[in-house]
Amino acid sequence: MKDDRLSAIRQHLYSHGFSHIQSIADAVGASLPTVRRDLLTLEAEGAIVRTHGGARIADTVGTEIAFELREQANLAAKRAIADAAFEQLVPKSTVFLDAGTTVLQLARRLRLDPMPLSIFTNCVTVAQVLMDVRDLRITLIGGQLRPENASMVGPIAESTLERLWIDQLFLGGGAIAEDGCIYSLDEHEARVNQLMLSRSANKSLLVDSSKFGHRLTYRVEPLGADLQVFTDSNLPAEWRARLKNLSCPLTEVPLQQGRQG
Known part of the structure; x- marks a missing residue:
């Protein structure tokens, strides 16, 4: 379930750009503390960049996410x-x-x-x-x-x-x-x-x-x-x-x- 949630967060950030933590939590149906932990994990992997109050997708993984989104459409x-x-x-x-x-x-x-x-x-x-x-x-x-x-x-x-x-x-x-x-x-x-x-x-x-x-x-x-x-x-x-x-x-x-x- 965690892997699915991490993937959902990445796709949300790719689709919506910078998002506040509350918006991410609402999108993936998780609590704020859980989302904060997930963002730390994704940041450590180089997938996202955390900023004050939210996060955005890392530029280097944009094409990868784009392929994932097309595959799921x-x-x-x-x-x-x-x-x-x-x-x-x-x-x-x-x-x-x-x-x-x-x-x-x-x-x-x-x-x-x-x-x-x-x-x-x-x-x-x-x-x-x-x-x-x-x-x-x-x-x-x-x-x-x-x-x-x-x-x-x-x-x-x-x-x-x-x-x-x-x-x-x-x-x-x-x-x-x-x-x-x-x-x-x-x-x-x-x-x-x-x-x-x-x-x-x-x-x-x-x-x-x-x-x-x-x-x-x-x-x-x-x-x-x-x-x-x-x-x-x-x-x-x-x-x-x-x-x-x-x-x-x-x-x-x-x-x-x-x-x-």
């Missing part, structure tokens, strides 16, 4: 999507798992029910989740580490991808815009995603419904008939129609209302 939908995608895995095939947080849930699902696979990934977290799992041969491709996504990008990653041929790709997406294209926040991430798509036989996009109708800076690839989309049943009707017009195969995973993680 819409968690029920991501897990449901991962369950559906898991059924598409073909034993003894070569699979690429990218650095999306929904794809990470697929890795966690695979850890529970492993099968013989050769896994390539550019995500440090995916490699850590799967590194000791029987029947899996894991290759973490090299490159420049992008901490915001725990991903390997840049010329070395691109060169490696150009020499691979992948049976199955499971790709995440930062946003799906009105023009029917996948977008990324980062130029290097977008380039690596483009190469993954060009070097894969069977391609699946794992995105929860909140990603649709948004645009980020860098275009990755248009949706089309060769890209299977896995999403949750909260997908707006207009997007369901648009994907049909694009001849994009769609798998909608049932999701109970009010349980978004």
Whole structure:
């Protein structure tokens, strides 16, 4: 319980910036003395900086918390999507798992029910989740580490991808815009995603419904008939129609209302 509370405090401070101790206590449902002890622990770990009457997140751990927050967002939908995608895995095939947080849930699902696979990934977290799992041969491709996504990008990653041929790709997406294209926040991430798509036989996009109708800076690839989309049943009707017009195969995973993680 203490570990959960410490994580909750870190996430609260990342989301809200400087907070008074009373506000932190209210947010995590703990007493003031307990929160003061927790803040001392987090300060000793270098995770937060205590100031008069409150605390703020330490600058050096901001990207780590950001990744944690993205992983937890819409968690029920991501897990449901991962369950559906898991059924598409073909034993003894070569699979690429990218650095999306929904794809990470697929890795966690695979850890529970492993099968013989050769896994390539550019995500440090995916490699850590799967590194000791029987029947899996894991290759973490090299490159420049992008901490915001725990991903390997840049010329070395691109060169490696150009020499691979992948049976199955499971790709995440930062946003799906009105023009029917996948977008990324980062130029290097977008380039690596483009190469993954060009070097894969069977391609699946794992995105929860909140990603649709948004645009980020860098275009990755248009949706089309060769890209299977896995999403949750909260997908707006207009997007369901648009994907049909694009001849994009769609798998909608049932999701109970009010349980978004």
